[in-house]
Amino acid sequence: MSILPQLVINSIIAGSIYTLVALGFNLIYGATKFFNLAHGVLAVVGGYTVFFFFKEWGWNLYLAVLLGVILAGFIGYLLDKFIYFPLRRRGASGMVLLVASLGAFTAIQAIIAILFTSQFQTLAQNVGGQTIYEITNAVITQTQVIILVLGLAILAALAWVLKYTLFGKAVKAISDDEEVARIVGINTDKIIGWVFFIGSAIAGLAGIMVGFDTGIEPVMGMALLLKGVIGAIIGGVGSLIGGVLGSFLLGFVENFGIWKISGEWKDAIAFLLLIIFLLFRPKGIIQK
Amino acid sequence: MDYLIHLATLFSIYAILGLSLNLVVGFTGLLSVTHAAFYGIGAYTTAILLTKFGMNFFTSLIIGMIITGVIAYLIGLVLSRFKGDYYALVSFGFNIIVFSVFLNWQALTRGPLGIPGIAKPSLLSAGWRIDFNTNILFLALAIVFLLLSWSLSSSITSSSFGRVLKAIREDEKAIQVFGYYTPGYKLTIFVMAAMMAAVAGSLFASYISFIDPSTFTLNESIFILAIIILGGMASHRGSIVGALFLILLPEILRFVGFPSDIAAQMRQVVYGLILVLLMLYRPQGLFGEFRF
Numbered sequence: 001m002s003i004l005p006q007l008v009i010n011s012i013i014a015g016s017i018y019t020l021v022a023l024g025f026n027l028i029y030g031a032t033k034f035f036n037l038a039h040g041v042l043a044v045v046g047g048y049t050v051f052f053f054f055k056e057w058g059w060n061l062y063l064a065v066l067l068g069v070i071l072a073g074f075i076g077y078l079l080d081k082f083i084y085f086p087l088r089r090r091g092a093s094g095m096v097l098l099v100a101s102l103g104a105f106t107a108i109q110a111i112i113a114i115l116f117t118s119q120f121q122t123l124a125q126n127v128g129g130q131t132i133y134e135i136t137n138a139v140i141t142q143t144q145v146i147i148l149v150l151g152l153a154i155l156a157a158l159a160w161v162l163k164y165t166l167f168g169k170a171v172k173a174i175s176d177d178e179e180v181a182r183i184v185g186i187n188t189d190k191i192i193g194w195v196f197f198i199g200s201a202i203a204g205l206a207g208i209m210v211g212f213d214t215g216i217e218p219v220m221g222m223a224l225l226l227k228g229v230i231g232a233i234i235g236g237v238g239s240l241i242g243g244v245l246g247s248f249l250l251g252f253v254e255n256f257g258i259w260k261i262s263g264e265w266k267d268a269i270a271f272l273l274l275i276i277f278l279l280f281r282p283k284g285i286i287q288k
Numbered sequence: 289m290d291y292l293i294h295l296a297t298l299f300s301i302y303a304i305l306g307l308s309l310n311l312v313v314g315f316t317g318l319l320s321v322t323h324a325a326f327y328g329i330g331a332y333t334t335a336i337l338l339t340k341f342g343m344n345f346f347t348s349l350i351i352g353m354i355i356t357g358v359i360a361y362l363i364g365l366v367l368s369r370f371k372g373d374y375y376a377l378v379s380f381g382f383n384i385i386v387f388s389v390f391l392n393w394q395a396l397t398r399g400p401l402g403i404p405g406i407a408k409p410s411l412l413s414a415g416w417r418i419d420f421n422t423n424i425l426f427l428a429l430a431i432v433f434l435l436l437s438w439s440l441s442s443s444i445t446s447s448s449f450g451r452v453l454k455a456i457r458e459d460e461k462a463i464q465v466f467g468y469y470t471p472g473y474k475l476t477i478f479v480m481a482a483m484m485a486a487v488a489g490s491l492f493a494s495y496i497s498f499i500d501p502s503t504f505t506l507n508e509s510i511f512i513l514a515i516i517i518l519g520g521m522a523s524h525r526g527s528i529v530g531a532l533f534l535i536l537l538p539e540i541l542r543f544v545g546f547p548s549d550i551a552a553q554m555r556q557v558v559y560g561l562i563l564v565l566l567m568l569y570r571p572q573g574l575f576g577e578f579r580f
Contacts, residue, residue, distance in 0.1 A: 035373045035376070094373050095372065098373060099319075102510060102560075103514075103559075103562070103563025103567065104560065109556070111553075262392055264388065265388055265392060267388060268384060268388035271380075271381030
């Protein structure tokens with residue numbers, strides 16, 4: 001019996017989770033041109049909000065998920081309003097913004113650890129009792145099917161919004177040149193605030209999905225963030241489709257990489273892939 | 289009293305880490321977040337040489353510096369291709385890769401189990417034998433190394449070599465026009481700083497007498513970065529003050545009445561907020577002369 005089909009499925013699931021992180025990261029990077037490291041911790045915020053409302057308070061699942069997504073988006077928005085926006089207005093360099101986002105990341109992660117302890121928690125209620133589908137020797141859980149479908153749906157929705165709405169066009173204008181966008185009358189600060197909300201909300205959703213698939217812990221944000229960032233970069237920063245391709249490539253390389261060696265090497269493999277790309281194809285798969 | 293000696297020893301170790309990282313980040317302007325990797329390589333070299341081969345601490349320290357230097361050279365070669373955000377991100381990556389090696393090369397490092405029973409240093413010369421087996425003697429040793437690091441760092445930064453580093457930070461193109469081969473300078477200071485971090489690692493391994501991979505994570509690198517950002521970029525005094533403050537912070541929190549596991553997290557909250565506030569209001573840190 002070959003484990004090949006299972007590896008393919010695992011790669012696709014990993015790829016779709018990374019895609020969600022990469023989508024939000026790409027959106028924010030496009031508009032602001034800095035590495036928002038706090039993006040990862042918003043996934044943790046999303047996951048723990050659902051944990052709190054759904055598992056501890058026993059609220060309705062869909063309501064809890066909705067709250068998780070909105071809260072993650074809202075915190076992302078607040079970070080922009082109170083930290084990144086003042087810094088941008090002062091013309092701070094990308095490095096200052098990067099360090100500030102690192103600080104926000106560290107603080108929020110620790111606050112979550114204080115509130116919910118550092119323990120690993122799962123969001124799923126019937127652990128091990130999930131519906132499982134079998135496809136030629138490989139299994140895929142219902143949660144994973146939902147992850148896949150939802151991931152694709154959000155990708156499609158985001159692509160549509162960016163392409164056909166006025167908001168999307170404004171985002172594109174800001175990504176090309178913020179100053180010119182402002183001159184032609186786009187309220188760039190407001191649009192960027194929305195970009196933070198949407199990007200962070202998608203990250204929150206990614207965290208929730210991870211929580212249902214395996215589980216959440218306060219420190220998961222960094223790993224998730226780095227995977228999303230790697231996906232975004234090897235795909236081509238600023239390109240939506242590139243981010244998706246990059247994330248799936250990362251998912252496949254990671255899962256096939258550990259075919260013969262221990263799974264603990266996953267992170268190292270991911271970064272090796274990034275470094276190889278940066279050295280030999282620095283602009284990523286889709287070059288802009 | 290013992291407790292104060294313990295804090296002072298930890299402070300000395302982190303001050304060495306801060307001083308060395310400041311050479312790269314503050315003086316040369318390269319946002320490297322991989323210092324814990326070199327700290328770890330130094331610590332593991334000492335741990336393995338002492339427990340497996342019964343080697344003298346000081347020999348292991350020198351071997352650790354050499355090994356770290358070689359690895360830092362290779363990492364620096366790759367890093368020198370990048371700048372700005374990408375430099376920081378790739379340095380993240382190297383920290384994670386080195387951490388994975390500590391965790392997974394179990395034949396050498398015993399993986400997550402860690403290496404226990406690392407001996408304290410002893411010095412044997414001309415019939416004299418000094419064992420640094422009490423905490424106060426170890427502290428003295430750590431302070432000697434701190435003073436050595438301090439004087440090395442200041443002599444680097446006040447030399448013509450140091451002036452080239454600052455020039456690279458301010459305007460790399462301009463200094464290239466004057467005929468300086470800047471990648472060579474960047475690589476040299478990166479390797480030197482890594483070797484100093486290895487010294488801190490050797491001291492740490494021998495002092496705590498047990499190490500495991502969890503000490504050398506990316507978070508540790510961020511912590512060291514916080515030391516110099518708080519204290520001040522491109523300021524030796526800043527590195528010292530930053531280390532002092534961040535080492536004392538959890539103790540202060542514990543003193544105020546937080547239980548120790550919450551105090552550890554509170555420290556993260558406080559220094560995270562400090563990073564944010566400094567970036568907003570004083571990006572060069574307390575004593576710093578340079579801002580990104």
